[in-house]
Amino acid sequence: MDEMTNRAGTVLLVDDDHDILRLLSAWLSNAGYTPRVVSSGAEALTQLSIARPDVVITDLCMEGMDGMALLTQVQALYPLLPVIMLSGQAQISDAVKATHLGTAAFLTKPPQKEQVLSEVEAQVAIARNRQIESGVFGATIIHRSARIRELLEEAELLAAGDISIFISGDTGTGKEILARAIHGASPRREQAFIGVNCGAIPEQLLESELFGHEKGAFTGANSRHEGLFLAAHGGTLFLDEIGDMPLSLQVKLLRVLQDLEVRPVGATKGIAVDVRIISATHHDLESLVKAGEFREDLYYRLHVVPIRLPGLAERREDIPVLLEHFLGKYAEKTGTRLKRFATEATDYLLSTAWPGNVRQLVNVVEQCATLTKGEVISLVMAQRALRGEPGRLQTLKDARDSFEKNYLIGVLRVAHGNVATAARIAGRNRTEFYKLLELHRIEAAQFRADSR
């Protein structure tokens, strides 16, 4: 793959007609693109995380998963990835449905060269502009995985608006960092970002913390307190662990969001307030609603746009860059020499469970860096730092298969497609590793040139 090809972009072609695949491949190759071809929707889904295409072109009518079903899946997994639909039947109903589902373009067969290249060029240009614009935003969360990149691209688009955003994710996944990044990329960035952990403040104090109080409103209220809503006026209020907010306060919060005014404790009149709300929780808020522990009306008020931050085990390819980043930060903070993990230690950290996510990784890095005298952090040190962590339960076959596939992809990406290295990380011999790749239809060669 030469530089020219890299610059032009990668296009995933999906069709069960090999004459069409060859035709489109020839056109795209000659125009400088890198075509990747698959003959089914299922193969396309596997290739998405491997090839990381800039555009997908899919046939509409295929055996098994058809183009519409593939489009739906792509929209769910990679909402910003453009999908161009090709159809042998120029049915208006199909075009309408595909457009409704979010297709970037609907073209009929036989395909026309200029039309195909023009659509691909337009979609790649849109995607590239978005990547350039999101460069600064993307740097707020250290990553190299396509999954986080897509998530950040979507979050940045949302930042420009003013709607309420709800961030879910396990402890340590970076919910507050993302909330701050959204605020920083929003038109409110010159105003305050105020964060409050609703689960960390006693119920009786939370009301006056959020809404403020008048002097003498209650015993001990010796002076007037503005409250976090008013402090965040014009800016963003981040309500962390919203799932832990007591029901009695939920109704008061709902009233503020509906009326756009707060009434401090002891006050007789409300005060108009303009804040954007970003809320977050590690709980399953829907379950709390069903259990009657969270108000449904407040849930819908806050849950306008949901974003789920994946756990570290779901984005393993980010682990090496995170280790490097936090070792650098540690060296900078302590004024010490930059350390690095031994290859075996990195391999071990790549395969561990990480129930505490990035926050746990930061702790492990700092502990290892503090306790290692030399430049290289050993496997034993890494194991010691992680000792006592519970393993990841994977008992169902489907869960195991899914994990295995994602794991193989992650390991191959880390190993830049070198099967010997990947097999060593995975603790398998090369023959076994090749069998696993074949089982999951993964080609190691694709990772050698694809180290974007």
Next chain:
Amino acid sequence: MNDTTIPVAIDPDLKDLIPGFLANRRRDVESLRSLLLQRDYVAIRLIGHSMKGAGGGYGFDPITDYGDRIEKAALEGTDEVILAATAELADYLERVRPVFANPANE
């Protein structure tokens, strides 16, 4: 049957693909004749559909037209139309001569 050749201007980018594409269509002719004897209209329709979708893209518009006719005839089960379109396709494949030239040079 007419012996005159049919020159068709083809995109030079596709030069390497054309022999394979035309060979596949010759195989389609054989398959269509065989499938017609078996009255396998589903398989006939799929071949017609595929030819319709690819022919014009490669620069062979008549192949798209034959494919369209074959696909429709298979849906209706009209053997004589399938037979006639297949014969015309076979004749076209005998006589077509790709000429590789950029549109600007034609």
